[in-house]
Amino acid sequence: GDSVTQMEGPVTLSEEAFLTINCTYTATGYPSLFWYVQYPGEGLQLLLKATKADDKGSNKGFEATYRKETTSFHLEKGSVQVSDSAVYFCALSESNFGNEKLTFGTGTRLTIIP
Amino acid sequence: EAQVTQNPRYLITVTGKKLTVTCSQNMNHEYMSWYRQDPGLGLRQIYYSMNVEVTDKGDVPEGYKVSRKEKRNFPLILESPSPNQTSLYFCASSRGRALPGRQGSWGNEQFFGPGTRLTVL
Numbered sequence: 001g002d003s004v005t006q007m008e009g010p011v012t013l014s015e016e017a018f019l020t021i022n023c024t025y026t027a028t029g030y031p032s033l034f035w036y037v038q039y040p041g042e043g044l045q046l047l048l049k050a051t052k053a054d055d056k057g058s059n060k061g062f063e064a065t066y067r068k069e070t071t072s073f074h075l076e077k078g079s080v081q082v083s084d085s086a087v088y089f090c091a092l093s094e095s096n097f098g099n100e101k102l103t104f105g106t107g108t109r110l111t112i113i114p
Numbered sequence: 115e116a117q118v119t120q121n122p123r124y125l126i127t128v129t130g131k132k133l134t135v136t137c138s139q140n141m142n143h144e145y146m147s148w149y150r151q152d153p154g155l156g157l158r159q160i161y162y163s164m165n166v167e168v169t170d171k172g173d174v175p176e177g178y179k180v181s182r183k184e185k186r187n188f189p190l191i192l193e194s195p196s197p198n199q200t201s202l203y204f205c206a207s208s209r210g211r212a213l214p215g216r217q218g219s220w221g222n223e224q225f226f227g228p229g230t231r232l233t234v235l
Binding site for chain 2: 004032036041042043044045046049051089093098099100101102104105106107
């Protein structure tokens with residue numbers, strides 16, 4: 001079945017550092033790939049997505065490129081801020097018969113220190 | 115404001131006492147789904163609904179029921195809660211009608227509620 005493996009945390013960085021959170025996936029077909037972010041006490045919010053190979057999703061300075069050859073979707077940001085502290089989830093969707101189920105990784109907790 | 119709401123946000127109950135967690139969305143979305151979040155396991159789908167009166171099991175449906183009588187509401191019912199159902203629950207919705215295709219047509223954004231933290235003693 002489908003699965004997502006992402007870098008285990010927690011990750012602690014200083015403000016303005018470069019961020020990479022690794023994500024690889026296993027899927028039988030042609031999934032869409034997502035990064036969701038969860039701030040403390042809140043639900044998940046879509047950060048960015050890519051729906052086909054070589055697409056780059058980007059939002060709020062974060063980027064991730066859909067790499068079919070390496071089955072990866074790594075999240076990057078050039079200069080993190082304290083407000084980026086949250087839990088980040090990589091996910092894929094390979095809808096079958098209308099079920100848009102998201103298969104999630106276990107999440108990576110990111111803490112940015114001033 | 116477009117949103118998914120859940121109630122209650124926090125609930126402590128005892129084994130066997132029936133409970134319902136409500137979920138409502140105001141975006142006229144066709145697709146709705148329930149997930150549970152557990153440490154080290156990420157989020158797992160419990161049930162989903164493609165439209166009114168159309169529901170089906172996800173990956174971990176045991177011990178749960180759902181109904182979809184109206185488009186906006188998708189309650190999660192625990193008929194006889196047990197301690198292993200202690201978890202953080204999220205409702206999600208999307209516009210639905212994802213179409214099959216060769217290159218990743220399943221790109222619909224899903225909107226999540228704020229979560230319900232349930233403890234079963």
